[in-house]
Amino acid sequence: MDTVVRIDGLIKKYDNKAVVDGLTLDIQEGEIFGLLGPNGAGKSTTMNMICSLLKPNAGKIELFGYDIKKDSRKVKPLIGYVPQDLAIYGNLKAWENVELFTALYGIKGEALKDEIDRALEFTGLSDKKNAFAKTFSGGMKRRLNIACALGHHPKLLIFDEPTVGIDPQSRNFILERIKDINKEGSTVIYTSHYMEEVEALCSRVAIMDNGKVIAVGTPDELKDLVRRDPSEDISLEQVFLTLTGKKLRDYTEG
Amino acid sequence: MSRLFILTKNYLKLITRSKMMLIIIVLGTIMVIAALSSSFKTLLSSAGKDETFDIGYYMSEDSRFVPLEKSITDSLASQGIRAEQYDTEDPDDLIKKGDVEVFIIFEKDSYRIIGDKQKQIDLRIVQFILYNVDRMQGGVASDESVNIKNGTLESYKMPEADEYYSIVQMVYFLSLGSVVLTQIYMTERKHNISMRFKTSSASGVQIYLGKYLSSVIVSWSLQVFLMTGLVTLLFDVHLGKPVESIGILMLASLAFCALGMLFFTIFGNVAVSIALMFVILWFCGLLGGTFETYMYSSYPEKLKELSPIYYVNRSLVELITMGESDYLLPTVAVMVLVMAISIPAGILITSRKREV
Numbered sequence: 001m002d003t004v005v006r007i008d009g010l011i012k013k014y015d016n017k018a019v020v021d022g023l024t025l026d027i028q029e030g031e032i033f034g035l036l037g038p039n040g041a042g043k044s045t046t047m048n049m050i051c052s053l054l055k056p057n058a059g060k061i062e063l064f065g066y067d068i069k070k071d072s073r074k075v076k077p078l079i080g081y082v083p084q085d086l087a088i089y090g091n092l093k094a095w096e097n098v099e100l101f102t103a104l105y106g107i108k109g110e111a112l113k114d115e116i117d118r119a120l121e122f123t124g125l126s127d128k129k130n131a132f133a134k135t136f137s138g139g140m141k142r143r144l145n146i147a148c149a150l151g152h153h154p155k156l157l158i159f160d161e162p163t164v165g166i167d168p169q170s171r172n173f174i175l176e177r178i179k180d181i182n183k184e185g186s187t188v189i190y191t192s193h194y195m196e197e198v199e200a201l202c203s204r205v206a207i208m209d210n211g212k213v214i215a216v217g218t219p220d221e222l223k224d225l226v227r228r229d230p231s232e233d234i235s236l237e238q239v240f241l242t243l244t245g246k247k248l249r250d251y252t253e254g
Numbered sequence: 255m256s257r258l259f260i261l262t263k264n265y266l267k268l269i270t271r272s273k274m275m276l277i278i279i280v281l282g283t284i285m286v287i288a289a290l291s292s293s294f295k296t297l298l299s300s301a302g303k304d305e306t307f308d309i310g311y312y313m314s315e316d317s318r319f320v321p322l323e324k325s326i327t328d329s330l331a332s333q334g335i336r337a338e339q340y341d342t343e344d345p346d347d348l349i350k351k352g353d354v355e356v357f358i359i360f361e362k363d364s365y366r367i368i369g370d371k372q373k374q375i376d377l378r379i380v381q382f383i384l385y386n387v388d389r390m391q392g393g394v395a396s397d398e399s400v401n402i403k404n405g406t407l408e409s410y411k412m413p414e415a416d417e418y419y420s421i422v423q424m425v426y427f428l429s430l431g432s433v434v435l436t437q438i439y440m441t442e443r444k445h446n447i448s449m450r451f452k453t454s455s456a457s458g459v460q461i462y463l464g465k466y467l468s469s470v471i472v473s474w475s476l477q478v479f480l481m482t483g484l485v486t487l488l489f490d491v492h493l494g495k496p497v498e499s500i501g502i503l504m505l506a507s508l509a510f511c512a513l514g515m516l517f518f519t520i521f522g523n524v525a526v527s528i529a530l531m532f533v534i535l536w537f538c539g540l541l542g543g544t545f546e547t548y549m550y551s552s553y554p555e556k557l558k559e560l561s562p563i564y565y566v567n568r569s570l571v572e573l574i575t576m577g578e579s580d581y582l583l584p585t586v587a588v589m590v591l592v593m594a595i596s597i598p599a600g601i602l603i604t605s606r607k608r609e610v
Contacts, residue, residue, distance in 0.1 A: 051453045076455040085446040091271045091437075092264060100264045104454035108256035148450070 002029045002064075004156055004187045005050065010059035012045050012211075019045045021211035023059070027204075032178070032188040034202030036195070038244050042211040043191050044084075047160055050189070051081045063156065077105055080154030080186075084161045086141045087148070090134030094125050094144055097133055102151025112151075119147040122180075124173060139170025146174065150181075157181060158189045163197065175201055195237040205236070209244045257456055261464025262471075265438060269472050272437045279434070280476055283427040284484060291419040291489065309380060310340045310354040317360040319387075326387055333383065356380050413575050420491040421570045424481050426544045428507055429535050429563055431473035432514025435465055439524045451608060458605025466515055466600070473507040494573030502573075502585055506566045509589040512596035513562075519603040538563045562588050 005027035012020040020042040027033045037043045048054040050061060052068055052075070061068045066075045088097045098116045107115055120126045123143040128136070133144055142162060149157065159178065163171040175197060182188050192198055198205060199219050206216040215222055223234045226242040270276065309330065313323060327337045340348065345357030345368055355376050356369040365384060369377045413421075442448050451461050478500060485491045493499035517527040539545060541553055542563030558564045565585040572579035579585075 051449075053449055053452055073455065076453060079453060081449070081453045083446060083449055085449075087445050087447045087450050089264075089268060089441055089445075089447070091268050091441070096264055096267065099260060101450055101454070103257050103260035104451065104456040106257060106455065108260075112256075112260075 003027070003062075004029045004031075004064060005033075005189070006060075006062040007046075007050075008060045008062075010046070010049065010061065011057045012042070012049060012054065013057050018211050020049070020056070023208075023211065023213060025206060025213055025216070027187065027189065029187055030182070030185070031204055032182050032190060032202045034198040034205035035189060035191045035208065036198060036205055036240060037208035041208040041244075043208050044160065045211075046208070047158055047189065047191065051079060051158060052076065077152060078155045080149035080152065080157045082146050082149045082157065082159045082162050084164060086145050088133045088141065088144055091132060093130050093132055094120060094136075094147075095129040097144060098147050098151055101148040105152035107152055115151040115153075119150040122150060122177060123147040137170075139166040139173075142166050142170060142174060146177070154186060156187045156189070159191070161192050162190075163192060163194065171197070195235065195240060199236040207240060207243055214243055215239075257460050258463055258467075261456075261460060262467045265435075265464055265468035266471060268438050268441075269434045269468055272434070275434055275437060276472075276476060279427060279431075280480065280484075283423055283477070283481060284488065286427075287416075287420050287423045287485065287489065290423065291414075291416040294415040294419070307335045307376065308354050309335055309337050309356040309358065310345060310348055311337055311358040311360060312340055312343050312345075313360045314362060316362050317365075318363060319360045319365065322387055326384070329383055329387065330380070333379070335380070335383075358384070413571055414491075416489045417491050417574050418571060420485045420489055421574070422539075422542075422544045422567050424477070424485065424503070425506065425542075425563055425566045425570065426535075426539045427481075428473065428477045428503065428566075429510040429538065430514065430531070431477055431507055432469050432511045432518070432531070433528065434472050435469050435515065435518060436524060436528060438465065439518050439527070443522065443524060448607075458608055459601050461608070462515075462519070462601045462604040466511060466597070469511045469515065470508055473511055474504055478503045478507055492574075493570070494575070494577055498582065499570055499573050502566060502569055502582070505586060505589045506562075509562065509592040509596070512593050512600065516596045516600050516603075519600045519607075535563075537561075543567045562592055565589075 003026050005025070007023055007025040010020055010023040011018055019040075023042070023046060035043045035046065045054060049056050050063070050068070052072055063075045064078055068075050089100070092100065095116050098119050099112065102112060102115050102119070116129075117126070120129050123146055125140065125143055125147060128140065133141065136144060142164075146159075146162060157178075162178075163174055166174075178188060178190065178201060190198065190202060202219065204216065204218055205222060206213045207222070208214065215225055217225075219236055222236065222239045226239050227234050313320060319326065330337045338354070340357075342348075343359055345354065345359075348354045349357060349368070349370060356367060358380065359366045359368065367377055367381055367384070369380075482493060482500065482503070486493075514531055517531040518524070521527040521530070538561040541558050541561035542565075543558075544563060544567070546552065565581055565588045569579040569581040569585040572581060
């Protein structure tokens with residue numbers, strides 16, 4: 001398998017405090033890679049740097065063999081970013097939102113129409129394509145948020161907590177769709193605070209704390225790290241709490 | 255081109271779906287024009303009733319001006335000056351009591367103009383008329399058929415209150431044309447939509463132009479064409495030379511949309527951008543004649559020429575009153591200058607903000 005994401009010695013500082021502190025990580029093609037960590041661990045900062053939204057103070061990120069700093073024009077069409085915020089226009093219809101964000105990647109004409117239909121179909125919004133996004137429920141908005149990142153067929157999809165604040169049905173739908181996206185050949189990076197989601201979805205997981213990866217492996221490998229008795233039934237949440245501690249993590253950005 | 259077209263098209267949809275903003279822009283302009291032109295029209299007409307300029311004169315029997323007496327009084331009357339003959343050579347009492355503003359004593363070979371020092375302009379006007387009459391004394395100035403055309407003061411039509419306020423308020427609201435983008439900038443900030451632009455392969459130029467073109471299209475449609483039509487229909491105001499006037503308005507719209515967008519691109523905060531834009535354009539309007547009492551400017555010309563709004567106001571008002579304006583070229587130059595600064599700066603800042 002080819003390495004899709006290669007992060008080497010990545011550092012990001014705010015006011016001289018390292019939020020990401022010498023992070024080194026590889027993500028392979030075809031993986032659904034989970035990035036876990038308590039609030040302030042540095043996972044969102046890491047994702048933002050992978051998406052070219054933030055500039056690292058030091059270190060290097062390569063996507064598909066391209067340096068994101070030097071080859072950003074080549075890298076950007078390969079990435080689809082689903083932000084935690086509902087980054088959609090309420091006063092545009094569902095298809096208009098998808099059209100606008102898909103067209104940003106240079107897709108036009110009939111191909112654009114096809115991609116709009118495909119993205120809306122994929123996210124179960126075909127019958128609501130002419131409805132304004134502001135009239136959507138939370139779950140529908142989350143799905144539209146995903147549809148807006150799919151139109152250009154990205155090879156790497158980055159989901160930042162895509163299931164926050166939605167009902168179990170919508171959550172289940174989104175998780176199933178992410179699996180389908182992965183089956184179609186896209187590599188996925190996924191963050192969430194819902195451990196059961198990560199356990200069910202991800203082939204490999206990295207747990208971050210204080211800007212560093214403190215453990216990385218398959219869910220089973222991570223469980224083995226903290227399991228004292230081989231017969232002990234242990235959840236990913238227990239692994240997470242054992243590795244990162246139970247102390248509350250209140251933090252402010254920057 | 256496709257990216258730019260779809261961006262512009264969807265921004266246009268967002269702008270036109272924000273109905274309240276469009277209503278405020280159109281109705282606001284109409285209401286301000288109606289209120290100002292109506293109040294100043296009333297004010298002017300009531301003040302105009304008492305505005306007479308009376309002068310007195312004494313004509314010596316042996317004065318060489320006797321044959322020209324009727325021509326002189328007619329000439330003065332054509333300038334709104336009522337001339338009355340008196341039998342006194344001592345006008346001090348008449349002037350003190352306010353019966354006359356100026357008194358002329360025609361002596362045998364000359365005349366004296368007497369009046370209050372505070373009314374230098376009135377005195378000069380009378381002197382100018384008499385000078386022209388005097389110049390024609392030799393040869394033609396021998397009977398009543400004398401035409402003292404050369405004594406007529408050159409003056410242009412003053413703009414009516416309707417015309418003046420229609421122009422200056424149209425221009426002022428035009429200068430605020432970029433506010434139609436407020437809703438878009440607010441939504442993008444609130445929902446962090448800019449991150450989608452940053453992660454996309456669209457360039458800063460395309461992202462900037464998408465917003466710019468949509469605001470210009472709305473401004474041209476509503477503030478130039480619709481407003482010109484409404485002003486013609488409701489206030490019976492016709493632009494002096496329609497092609498030139500609409501050309502100036504369209505150019506001003508291009509410049510002011512670019513200037514307004516510069517505030518949005520510099521400051522991420524929409525409220526701060528709007529507040530600063532309003533303050534700066536308010537001062538430009540103040541110097542440019544937007545808020546001044548009808549036709550009475552109290553600012554030095556040099557100061558007024560710092561305001562881009564002044565050039566647009568002046569050229570449009572002159573086109574109405576004179577049918578031509580020496581300010582056309584300076585207006586074009588100033589608007590092009592505003593664009594030449596604002597558009598590259600806006601594109602540069604937009605591009606910088608999306609770079610890592």
